[in-house]
Amino acid sequence: MARPQPTHWLKDLSKPHQWRQLLRATLRECTYLPDPIARNYMRDHVISRYRAGSSRSKAGPQAAHTARNAFSILRRANEGYSRPLEKVLSLSYGRTGRRRHELLGEMLKPQIPNNTAALQELISQPVKFHDGWEPPAIVKSLAASHMQNAVVTATRRRPLIKHLAPPIPKENSWGKPLAECRKMNVRRKWYNATLSSILPPLPEKDLQMLDGLISGTVQWAPVKRRKVISETKIKSESELFQLLAKGPEKGNTFAEYANGRPHIITSRFMRRHWRRLSSLVPRQYWNPITERWRFVWDTPKEVPRLSADLDGSVDSAAFFQPTGKHGEAHMPPQ
Numbered sequence: 001m002a003r004p005q006p007t008h009w010l011k012d013l014s015k016p017h018q019w020r021q022l023l024r025a026t027l028r029e030c031t032y033l034p035d036p037i038a039r040n041y042m043r044d045h046v047i048s049r050y051r052a053g054s055s056r057s058k059a060g061p062q063a064a065h066t067a068r069n070a071f072s073i074l075r076r077a078n079e080g081y082s083r084p085l086e087k088v089l090s091l092s093y094g095r096t097g098r099r100r101h102e103l104l105g106e107m108l109k110p111q112i113p114n115n116t117a118a119l120q121e122l123i124s125q126p127v128k129f130h131d132g133w134e135p136p137a138i139v140k141s142l143a144a145s146h147m148q149n150a151v152v153t154a155t156r157r158r159p160l161i162k163h164l165a166p167p168i169p170k171e172n173s174w175g176k177p178l179a180e181c182r183k184m185n186v187r188r189k190w191y192n193a194t195l196s197s198i199l200p201p202l203p204e205k206d207l208q209m210l211d212g213l214i215s216g217t218v219q220w221a222p223v224k225r226r227k228v229i230s231e232t233k234i235k236s237e238s239e240l241f242q243l244l245a246k247g248p249e250k251g252n253t254f255a256e257y258a259n260g261r262p263h264i265i266t267s268r269f270m271r272r273h274w275r276r277l278s279s280l281v282p283r284q285y286w287n288p289i290t291e292r293w294r295f296v297w298d299t300p301k302e303v304p305r306l307s308a309d310l311d312g313s314v315d316s317a318a319f320f321q322p323t324g325k326h327g328e329a330h331m332p333p334q
Helices: 016-031 036-054 061-078 082-092 098-107 116-123 137-148 150-155 180-197 204-215 239-246 267-278
Strands: 283-287 292-296
Touching: 016 036, 016 061, 036 061, 036 082, 036 204, 061 082, 082 098, 082 267, 137 150, 137 180, 137 292, 204 267
Parallel strands: none
Antiparallel strands: 283 292
């Protein structure tokens, strides 16, 4: 059952103690999140946003709206609403928001040359976005993997990747060779659009935690929250006026469930969310033969196994007999 609506101090954030109440309520909701990684990340994220806001001279209406919205998303995620919970998980696992940019920065961090030859090769490379410049190999491999993944394309979580290389025309509108500055702008626009579309891989620690939560090897239980004291409805003296102006009060309706309904947070409910999230996390492997990065994606639903491992004592030739004259398979001897 849904908890009472936020208290009156959310409506007016003009005083410092009201901001403190909102901060404490938001951090309290962070501790009730059903995902262990989301609990830690959202707590640090909320504290950093409030600290950044406190450094400004005056918090405007936009800051108050953002703070209320963050509290509302966390509260509804803990109540079992699917969309707010998916948003919290996407922020925590770097599928969107600030952490996605941080994971991209870690992925694109250049390697430090370990000898003179490597340093000279790095210096001799073309300047970024000039002729001869090539994007990092890991970006090209990950972009190609995105275009081949139907799940990532169908979810539309990020903008679609349309080109694996900058679409530079040979001639301009007047039929003349394209200017160098125009080529640089096309390469820059394509590269920035590609980075805004790709989903970076997770660190190994977070990936093991996610796989453990899905498989059940990591123990999980819903967080017990303390009891909420229901707010008493204060009747005003103008009750008759409200009755004449707005009519009688309505009973229970489905208006609050128009954008979704709350669910009881169980292990089955969370595993569905974790598996959908896992389908948006690429697994990164190094192929020593091609000397390139290879990416493997999970499926949003568990795929049943169509094969089984045979015992070593069973002769596998008994299951594969040569076909007859007309293509009919001989049955194995009884």
